[in-house]
Amino acid sequence: MSETSETSETSDASEKHEPREPLRVGLLGYGLAGSVFHAPLIAATDGLVLDTVSTANPERQAQARAEHPRVRTVATPDEVLDRAADLDLIVVATPNKTHVPLATAALEAGLPVVVDKPLAATAAEADKLATLAEERGLLLSVFQNRRWDNDFRTVRKLVEEGTLGEVWRFESRFERWRPQPKGGWRESGDPAELGGLLYDLGSHLVDQALTLFGPVVSVYAESDIRRPGAEADDDTFLALTHANGVRSHLWMSATAALLGPRFRVLGNQAGYTKHGLDPQEAALREGRRPGAESAEGRESGESGESGKWGVEPKTRWGRLGAGASPRMGGGEPVPTLPGDYPAYYAAIARALREGGAPPVTAGEAAAALRVLEAAKRSAAEGRTVALG
Template structure:
């Protein structure tokens, strides 16, 4: 497939966890809103070798919800309380930052300066420079700094990565990826804020996922064109955005993120010289987590019914049953935190590095400029920081 070698970010091999080899690693989770309660806390709790020790939130309703699902969890009113434990027997082994986007860089900086490894929800920062600054600090301190790009473990992405690795499509020419929703009325909140300091809007929200997936599969982008619109009455940030990337190897990625799509398109449409692959429907893991389902040993997770499997073929329309069904591999969000635990113990690499996140932010910044100025933006051709071995994806 078209993935490329790692940049060799030294934070891939951080200082190992100093405690007993079998002692569970204590996690301090900063934020218990949507990201903290639906994604991070359940996945941390489901990971062998990790324990959710402390949740940072002042909100009493969120504390009650966390206590109900995670009995015995402790609480802190501010991240500073976690830093104060550094160097003591009560020190957390990992800080997970699931707070609003604008807080990611200052909280991650403080954690690293306190000597604590960090996982940051995407986007790690509002700029590529901010992400690279954090990477440099983590490298200087010899600490793990990882970015929660969970959709590398989506069922459809894992399936497509396998097809590309097997050469089933031949040389890929065009990659279409859609992350579309039908939400005709804004929900409000910082994610839909027009304040640049909030780092809201779909470009940096869902766009962080589709760009990361495209770069992981096909390597660095050298040219970026984008259209970003505010469609819904009362909306303040982009809610209907399109990106066109030209990769260094010639693949073209067309990426759509939208909250205004009344009829949803295929999640993936990938066209190669030998065959194409078309897949409809979103990975079920987010919906299951929102519904209160949790991964557990021996319990099926991330599976989808056969009628949602994608199809591979040539000269045929999947809409009329053309092509051959391809079983969708199970989604595996738990694999991210399992890899983080292994990295902290020196048993494996950082699953998603800050430099990989910075490469995606280079594209997002170029897209923002392209949409604003109506021009295509050329990026310098650099060696991509993404690992070529996607066997664990």
């Protein structure tokens, strides 16, 4: 999710080495994903050090050095991989089309890898990467940070504790009002770029649905290009039927003049509705960092803007009830669990030191990609697609 970069395949794998303390991280890309998400979270994680950043853009190199004074900057991913013996982890935060070749090169260099979502264009490519990582005995994970959104953590707790009873329907939205396309590779119509909302926001929405309710047996999708000048899908809907009978309805749109609830979850005992977005992305974009909360916020714990990391005010809590309208004040407010993006890299560091599965596996990414591929086929053919 940053500047375009190219790489040549690494011909010979480096000697596998044991992780040291602290673990040294090479970050490929310093665009939105690299600078806003990965670098700050890596720097905030005990036991991880941001060692090297690659970006061909001189301004981004200067930005990286200003934000992380001890970091080394280089122009290409190859220059990072040339130092494989001095590193313990590679993070791929480059444009979607480069994820597979860069992850492959890093694994062949003998390094564990974290890849920003989506891992690949297809489930087959994801499976191939997973096989390579397994053969090399290396960690391969996908950065699905939205599993640690405050609202999703709250929904997951309600579902797992049985508060809603048997869940029948799960509604989830990432909607925006952006009537003018921004351009760039994320909105490119070139299939090689993997642009459009299905692979961007849809990667998160599908991952969350699978995390909550398990495998999907059928997919129906509607996908449109609505805005003048747009090249890739900017208004997409998915209807998923899970093997356990739950139906997930997922919306992703840049054309929503009025935004729907972020979540609406309906069970046979109660329902839960939540509006608004997790505060962590906004905080990261504004330069705030985990662990650097204000003293006032630590005392009150009331504000997601000035208080504890990932905490939102009571006025934004979702509501739980049955036969009531949340918009009319019905239902009971449910405290939103704090958002916890730092938990992802803490789990990565733990997996590298102690072994075990990473917080998000390549197999889970492949399962989500099968749904996304089925959605593309469904939208193109106007039919429901069955998954085996």
